[in-house]
Amino acid sequence: MPARTAQLLLVLTLFAAVGGAVTGCDSEQEGGRGTRSHTPDPVAKARARQVADAWDGSEAARAWRKGYYPMDETVQLPEHAFHDGDDKQAYEAQNFVLRGELPAAPRKNGQVKWESGASLTLPLMEARQAYETVARGGHDGPHLTVTGAKLGEMTLATSRGPATVPAWLFTLDGYDTPLKRAALRPSKAPTPPVAPVAEGTSATLWPLQGLVETAGDSRSVTVMAGHGACDDGPVVDVLETGGSVVLSASIVGAKDGPCTRQMLREKVTVKLDRPLDDRVLLDAFTGRPVRHVN
Structure with a gap:
């Protein structure tokens, strides 16, 4: 993995863990992969399947469906x-x-x-x-x-x-x-049945930075995805099962060489084949539910 990419991945991973602030350029993309064309990475696809298999039918999924978790502005x-x-x-x-x-x-x-x-x-x-x-x-x-x-x-x-x-x-x-x-705080999140991607093991997957909104008909979700200053921006792929929707964020057009270390973020709208309903919306990188960010 190029050093610049490894550094930015580490920074974004820390952001996902602590919910820090980033600079933003909020352009919106339509579609499961946004408007930027790319070929889904086999490793990322396998990770999404691993996350879906771990959550579907799990105790964590059952606990999630019993709790109160806002998917909208509080x-x-x-x-x-x-x-x-x-x-x-x-x-x-x-x-x-x-x-x-x-x-x-x-x-x-x-x-x-x-x-x-x-x-x-x-x-x-x-x-x-x-x-x-x-x-x-x-x-x-x-x-x-x-x-x-x-x-x-x-x-x-x-x-x-x-x-x-x-x-x-x-x-x-x-x-x-x-x-x-x-006037109510969200329920305590259940313990995920799958661990996050280990630091430095993936050059393709990136952590999502939160859910922005769910469409009124539940047929699409808009998430915030991060990227660096020396690439063409983020894309988000989707894997849908009967019990979960797994989102895999990556970047396209990454360039090697000197680059500023700032973080940027964009809104990406992901269209679903059917309504989200009570399926668990998951981040392939972290293996956790995608939580709403105010």
Whole structure:
């Protein structure tokens, strides 16, 4: 493996483990392999099959289907957001100012309610905790002002389909409708039945950097894939089984020689042969479910 490729693979692997920030160029590609043509690597295809075989019918898959795992934004913006560029900048920088009291949770637990009729009871997040998940900025520059909050509900996509969950509704100064933040944390992820790709053993597979969104009809998913500054960008192949959908990310057009060590990322939309439904969406590199990134 060329030294430059090995270095970038190591950096991206560390990113996948800790969820660090990267610079972005969010162009979107359609199709299971995006718009860039390439020949799927036999080693990557074999790895995808290994991951699918390990998960299908496993205890981990059964636990995943019993839990609450958002596949959508857990923060929903007010209607007509944003009024101007400053408000958008403030939200993206997580710059909020609290001008009011945040209430205590009226009860200890809340329920996820799925359209299927199933439900799950989980600890309810306090308003202060929910606020702190969105207000992480340093207050430099433009800010949004929160004047109060109350407990309500929101609907979002999950690994088990659409669900209604308790949510804190934060009143923002200047907006007629609230900013919503889901008041339940995801269930603990099950232990994967397959280990991640060992560092330095694959020059083709790359870790995905998270799920961006699932289409309303569940027939496609958009993921964030990483690549370097000296290649033509990422592609994502898909292996579908009855119990899982395994995504294999790679890059095309990699060049040897001197190159900056920055990380870039792109949105890649992967079309599926049939709806995702409750099949487990998996990353071939890590062997783990692809989690949503806010």
